[in-house]
Amino acid sequence: xASIDATxxxxxxxxxxxxxxxxxxxxxxxxxxxxxxxxAVTAVIFLALGGLMGLGVALTRWPAVQILPPEWFYLVLTxxxxxxxxxxxxxxxxxxxxxxxxxxxxxxxxxxKVAWLGYILMLVGALMANYAVLRGDSTVMFxxxxxxxxxxxxxxxxIVFAVGALISVMVFFATLVVAKNENTYxxxxxxxTFGAITAAIIAVFTLASGAIILIPTxxxxxGLITEIDSLMYKVVWWGMGHxxxxxxxxxxxxxxxxxxxxxxxxxxxxEKVSRMAFLMYILFLQLASAHHLLAEPGMSASWKIVNTxxxxxxxxxxxxxxxLTVPGAIEAAQRRNGxxxxxxxxxxxxxxxxxAFSGMFLSLVMFGFIGGxxxxxxxxxxxxxxMHNTLYVPGHFHGTVVAGTTLAxxxxxxxxxxxxxxxxxxxxxxxxxxxxxxGIGAGGISLFMMGAGTLGVPRRHWDISLADAxxxxxxxxxxxxxxxxxxxxxxxxxxxGGLVFIVTVVASILAGPKLDGPDAKMVFPLxxxxxxxSEYGSEGTLKLPGTIILVGIFFAAFVLYYFVNWKxxxxxxxFN
Amino acid sequence: MAETPQKAPAGEARxxxxxxxxxxxxxxxxxxxxxxxxxxxxxxWGIMEVASVPVGQ
Ligand code: HEM
Ligand SMILES: [Cu+2]
Numbered sequence: 035x036a037s038i039d040a041t042x043x044x045x046x047x048x049x050x051x052x053x054x055x056x057x058x059x060x061x062x063x064x065x066x067x068x069x070x071x072x073x074a075v076t077a078v079i080f081l082a083l084g085g086l087m088g089l090g091v092a093l094t095r096w097p098a099v100q101i102l103p104p105e106w107f108y109l110v111l112t113x114x115x116x117x118x119x120x121x122x123x124x125x126x127x128x129x130x131x132x133x134x135x136x137x138x139x140x141x142x143x144x145x146x147k148v149a150w151l152g153y154i155l156m157l158v159g160a161l162m163a164n165y166a167v168l169r170g171d172s173t174v175m176f177x178x179x180x181x182x183x184x185x186x187x188x189x190x191x192x193i194v195f196a197v198g199a200l201i202s203v204m205v206f207f208a209t210l211v212v213a214k215n216e217n218t219y220x221x222x223x224x225x226x227t228f229g230a231i232t233a234a235i236i237a238v239f240t241l242a243s244g245a246i247i248l249i250p251t252x253x254x255x256x257g258l259i260t261e262i263d264s265l266m267y268k269v270v271w272w273g274m275g276h277x278x279x280x281x282x283x284x285x286x287x288x289x290x291x292x293x294x295x296x297x298x299x300x301x302x303x304x305e306k307v308s309r310m311a312f313l314m315y316i317l318f319l320q321l322a323s324a325h326h327l328l329a330e331p332g333m334s335a336s337w338k339i340v341n342t343x344x345x346x347x348x349x350x351x352x353x354x355x356x357x358l359t360v361p362g363a364i365e366a367a368q369r370r371n372g373x374x375x376x377x378x379x380x381x382x383x384x385x386x387x388x389x390a391f392s393g394m395f396l397s398l399v400m401f402g403f404i405g406g407x408x409x410x411x412x413x414x415x416x417x418x419x420x421m422h423n424t425l426y427v428p429g430h431f432h433g434t435v436v437a438g439t440t441l442a443x444x445x446x447x448x449x450x451x452x453x454x455x456x457x458x459x460x461x462x463x464x465x466x467x468x469x470x471x472x473g474i475g476a477g478g479i480s481l482f483m484m485g486a487g488t489l490g491v492p493r494r495h496w497d498i499s500l501a502d503a504x505x506x507x508x509x510x511x512x513x514x515x516x517x518x519x520x521x522x523x524x525x526x527x528x529x530x531g532g533l534v535f536i537v538t539v540v541a542s543i544l545a546g547p548k549l550d551g552p553d554a555k556m557v558f559p560l561x562x563x564x565x566x567x568s569e570y571g572s573e574g575t576l577k578l579p580g581t582i583i584l585v586g587i588f589f590a591a592f593v594l595y596y597f598v599n600w601k602x603x604x605x606x607x608x609f610n
Numbered sequence: 611m612a613e614t615p616q617k618a619p620a621g622e623a624r625x626x627x628x629x630x631x632x633x634x635x636x637x638x639x640x641x642x643x644x645x646x647x648x649x650x651x652x653x654x655w656g657i658m659e660v661a662s663v664p665v666g667q
Binding site: 207210222223228231232235236238239242243246263265266269270273277306309310313316317318320321323324327332333334337340341345 | 630631634635637638640641643644645647648649651652653655656657659660661663
């Protein structure tokens with residue numbers, strides 16, 4: 035481990051230059067490292083652009099501010115969705131795939147040139163999409179439902195982006211094969227890699243669905259096809275739109291395990307149980323796509339119920355298992371680290387000042403409590419009608435993809451900068467506060483949008499006062515206006531957290547203290563056993579009083595909230 | 611997948627890899643399952659339902 039740079043004396047297969055990481059002992063393939071850097075930086079740039087647009091949207095929906103005019107509102111909303119949910123998230127995910135394959139398995143990347151081709155296609159697609167949206171003739175919002183028509187550049191851009199992503203996913207699978215053939219690891223892959231495999235598998239289904247629907251839609255926008263059936267579009271589009279969220283879930287769960295391993299030396303409680311939970315995702319999570327069509331009269335009750343009840347609950351079971359085993363693994367590791375007093379010393383003495391840990395833990399808690407519970411409510415056919423197409427829906431998914439995925443990816447970035455860019459965090463104090471700023475902001479916008487949605491406020495609406503409507507059919511209660519104002523305030527907080535993230539990360543990459551000297555130390559240190567992240571092995575204990583209590587609280591909240599919503603629903607029936 | 615481990619860890623002989631672990635160790639089998647299950651239950655069944663909605667006159 036003493037030498038920093040070395041060249042693999044491979045077993046006669048292919049020689050690829052690599053270095054040994056001084057902090058984790060992992061073998062780092064240089065091609066993979068460069069690709070991780072490029073994907074991470076690109077992701078962060080699209081987050082900056084998309085985040086700014088998100089702030090614009092939130093400040094417009096704050097009735098007292100209403101910063102954008104109506105034409106701009108829908109345009110910016112379209113740009114927001116695409117830049118954050120597609121480009122930020124998926125560029126980052128490709129970096130995660132390269133990390134979980136080449137680096138965690140100590141292998142070379144299968145075909146770096148092909149991976150570069152994937153990257154270039156994704157970049158061209160992302161830029162083209164922004165061009166199409168900013169031109170002003172592709173204001174179709176994230177779902178781009180037909181018969182609304184965008185410019186043909188818009189559909190083409192998404193196709194090009196998806197092809198690029200698919201190519202990178204193939205490089206990931208090929209790297210698994212290379213690692214296996216070149217015996218770079220023994221036995222089963224580490225759990226984090228298994229989570230990445232789950233994400234990659236779901237990505238294949240996602241991108242295939244995307245191709246099936248976007249190619250004909252593109253031809254339609256060129257005038258080569260006369261009509262796309264709108265229900266057919268919705269069914270296939272959601273095979274992509276929903277499944278892509280499940281790539282995110284799998285990827286951020288893998289990151290939770292990775293950060294717990296690297297910062298606390300945590301091992302999975304049980305490899306078997308965690309892998310079975312990921313298997314539930316592989317088999318069932320994508321079926322829940324049907325929850326987006328619960329209000330469609332054209333689909334049968336059997337199709338809806340099989341896909342969203344029976345099967346979705348199996349996938350939810352997978353999430354519940356991770357929700358138990360991630361904090362459980364943290365508790366077990368902390369108890370090994372000596373924090374054994376009472377039920378919660380392991381938690382109170384956790385490294386809350388390390389943004390990788392705090393971001394990861396906030397992501398875990400908010401994903402479960404906000405995104406998870408509201409997702410089950412929306413996915414229940416009967417309850418869905420209460421909130422369908424209201425702001426509750428964006429409230430729910432900001433709980434999953436912002437407070438959950440985005441925060442987890444940010445947390446991971448605080449490790450990527452020192453370990454991959456080999457530059458230390460330049461402003462540790464800012465970094466320390468960043469997860470709290472962004473986390474509280476993201477949690478706030480999720481909850482207040484859910485609150486407004488519960489009061490009936492629609493999503494994607496420029497003006498809830500309906501000031502220039504001929505007939506004001508509805509009058510929203512003052513509480514709804516309050517919710518929108520609070521949403522605006524927390525949006526500012528989240529945007530601030532995003533800004534601190536971007537500025538600190540970029541400044542660290544450009545000018546942070548170099549970490550390649552022989553006795554350089556990280557300001558936010560790793561655990562001595564950080565290498566755990568690349569190993570197979572279970573903790574094998576269930577003596578976890580703190581985790582059991584936390585999980586009990588979660589279930590109580592879940593059950594209560596579930597029944598409150600049934601109560602609301604029963605009140606709509608007005609039997610008396 | 612089916613290959614036997616090269617060296618047993620010191621002390622204990624390694625047991626045969628359990629069936630389920632062999633399944634989980636095979637990414638391409640998982641890929642097959644992860645694409646087929648939703649393709650059949652969600653996509654194909656869903657498209658058949660859309661196709662069977664009667665056309666309005
Ligand atoms: C500063 C952070 C953010 C703020 C303030 C914010 C705010 C908002 C608001 C107010 C809406 C509009 C709701 C409506 O009128 O229907 C929205 C929509 C949306 N947001 Fe965010 N958001 C942020 C970050 C993110 C991130 C990081 C993601 C994805 C990872 C995301 C994904 C989306 C999507 C997909 C939509 C729906 C677009 C559509 O309806 O077509 N947002 N956001
Ligand atoms: Cu969904």
